[in-house]
Amino acid sequence: MLRKLIHPILILPFCLYINSQEALLSKANNSIEEILHENENQIFLNYSDIDNITLKNNRELKALESLVNSTMFTLSSKIAKRYPSLDLQASGLPKYTSGKNYNSSSSTTKTSQFSANPSLNIKLDLIDPLRGSEIKIARNNYAIAKNNYEIKKKDLIKEAKSRYHKLQKSYQDIKNKTLSLDLSITSLKDAQSKFDAGIGTKFEVLEAEAQLSRDMQSLNEKKIQNQINKIELKEILNINGDFEINQKQKLIGFWNHKLNKNITEGLANSLSLKNINLKKSIKENQAKNYLNVYKPNVYISNNFTSSFSKGDSLSVKIDPEKSGSSYTNTVSLNFSWNIFDGGQNKNLYKSSKADVKSEDYSYKNIENVLKTNISKAYLNLKLNEEKILSSLKEISSTEESLRLARLRYDIGISTLKDVLVRQKELSNANSKKIDSIYNYNLNLDELVRLTFLEISNICNEENNLIKNEIQSICNI
Template identity: 25%
Template sequence: MIGNKCKCCGSRYIRQGFLGQRKFPDLGSADPLSCSFVQTPYMAAFLYRLSFLSALAIAAHGVTPPTAIAELAEATTAEPTPTVAQATTPPATTPTTTPAPGPVKEVVPDANLLKELQANPNPFQLPNQPNQVKTEALQPLTLEQALNLARLNNPQIQVRQLQVQQRQAALRGTEAALYPTLGLQGTAGYQQNGTRLNVTEGTPTQPTGSSLFTTLGESSIRATLNLNYTIFDFVRGAQLAASRDQVTQAELDLEAALEDLQLTVSEAYYRLQNADQLVRIARESVVASERSLKDAEALFRAGVGTQFDVLRQQVQLAQDQQNLVDSIGNQDKARRALVQALNLPQNVNVLTADPVELAAPWNLSLDESIVLAFQNRPELEREVLQRNISYNQAQAARGQVLPQLGLQASYGVNGAINSNLRSGSQALTFPSPTLTNTSSYNYSIGLVLNVPLFDGGLANANAQQQELNGQIAEQNFVLTRNQIRTDVETAFYDLQTNLANIGTTRKAVEQAREALRLARLRFQAGVGTQTEVIDSQRDLTRAEANALNAITAYNLALARIKRAVSNVNNLARAGG
């Protein structure tokens, strides 16, 4: 068909044959090779199409094509005489430097890993220099190591452990009420009294105007041993039962916190694995876009491509680079989330040492998982204990207005030294001074009955309040039971769904990779379009991300069903 016009000389030409050779009927006897558009580009197009046929033949025998076609075209078009296609400058390409995280120092874990990464024993010590919070080291950790570190370092676990000790101390205080109390009371002192006697009408022996001073002193010491014991009441037994249940309740809270921590760390670890692989996929996508852009520019310089194809590939490369930047940012946030869950030192960052792979399968059926969760979950037992605690506390409140029988006993000793001193003008006429001492003892024993008659309804109000708390605990038990079943079913269905998706996504990755390879060959041979390459590249990136997300989602669902069932680490039939 005549109507195509040469971009160089304006001559009309006809495209003939499968390879699209150009015939110039309007040039007459002129040498067709004198047209600069026909010289090297014609040979480049021929080589492109020939290389496409060769690549198809090589691929049919399972061999990878040796050299990139773009490199072959660039070597062919390196002629001293410039052509129109070579003289036309393609649009400036987007810089292809792929972003990468800053330099880090990887630390190989050793036998003292748990000791080295333990949290600071002084919780009030805060960094005051920038270098104290700068993360210069990346510490590789397996999931098992991360779980062990979390159990040692996590402050929430330490709080739960302290609460258990607190409840145990309260129990010892309640048990102390079952024993008698024994006390010793002692006093020691000295007292003195003085009197003065004046003679107003005297006698021969006591003349008028004489006086006498008398001083009486006493030094005393007393000691008393008291014994008190409550023989019977309606309070201590209920209080003791409530305190014992509170200790068990605190232990169950610790167990639930450990299960929650295991889920939190597992999720953070799997998400970091996912973020690491998404960064890898994004980098590979950038490399693929750079390669496609290189091919598009080579075709454009050879005159068989268009500026539009180059621009589209530049846009695709920019999008892939932006996706890589976002992926690296998400990776950094995932690392810090895991570090926070582990409560590691301020200058430590982490790497996942475990490969991304399917965790052990879950071999329990849905019905078995639900029944096992009802048996294992500490939250259910905690609500039962809360109900018992409330009713025991109600019984103790009512016992405050019931009779109490007690025993009281005491034994005491007394000692005193008395002095009688006299002085005055006629002191010698009076009896001589005296110094005496005395001692005595006493003891008592008896029963004490205490019968409260009226307290204004305080005990009954407190009892009703605790009984209502017991009823609330019963309803919380029902809510917790239903939530546990929902958690198990949700995690189980997610587990099945993601397990089925893993096979589908893996197959999709293989198909997308092959489709991209063929799209590149078609484009490089001139029989395909840049749109096919871009779409195939997007499909491959999406397929790889979907395959990765399916594995991560399966592992997350497995971690959640373990938490929903609880205490599955020792089960022979359960995974992990």
């Protein structure tokens, strides 16, 4: 009779306790959701849209584009030196002169005259020792500006894709922590049920409560991190308003290129190495110009001057209808020659030649850095392929281990501690899979950036089979 009375009495507080825990959990989640979801109309952002949106919206690229245009106009101005220059001058257009000249020994004369004196000068440099090198320098600067634009563009696209993957990863982290939270709620219910039935301990209930609290905190942290990642992606893409992405994490493709090909293509296509060669060429041309100063500059010129007048000048009686004109045309071949300047330009020549050697060392250094970065990205890609496969196996094993541990706990031959350990192992296994897919995609984007090769949608089974394993990355 007493036993029949005890059970209803114990069940009531148990139900109230579980309800209170769920209410607290719901309240905590709602407060986070209120912070995170205060959004306007959403647009959907695909991974394939990142390139176009970055090119269209990013302000850094627009600034570099203006710099490219500036160097292009500078090049045009240097090329213009190949063509003749034309100068038109006019001394009074028109000019009016009036006056009176008194002399006691002669008649008084007067002046009242309109005049114009235009002149036209044409000059063409036949031999300009500096012109050729200046055009080459301007052309190289233009090429460097274009390369810098491409470098920045590719870096920004890579960074935007990295933030996209990071946001996608954070959605999967939320999903994983939500699963852990659900498992912790189940564990707490089981522990409380056993305690109320007299076959469990208070320690197990407290342990389950602590695990539930940790999972709640971890989930909230992941939600906040998700929102931060979203803001960072929005910032680099310069998007107005809210947006949403495909939350499902997947491999963006496969890398079917051998390591040697990666290094060869990366060095051949590297814009940074091309810029170093261009800078070296600029310094060589600057050095030449310091010596070319000592060479003569030869040019031909044609100077045409004319004069038109109407009226009288220094006449006793002014004739307003009197007019006159004259012209002179002079063609000449000229040259100028800077013979000696105290050795100033010779020393500047030596300085530029020393700078040329420094570019050789810079080239070798960047070349070694590129080889290292390409090799690291390639090997990390292969490592993450293995991690993806091993994490999938680990998830399968830990799911079964958790199921068996819960069955053992239910029938009383195991403790809640064992269930919580298996539960944590499952969460860790899911995190490993999420991280390995995230890093795999980052490695792919980095290899594309470094080598200029393309990601394939078709998996090369021969390259991607894991030794002594039936599973392959091609099946993911």
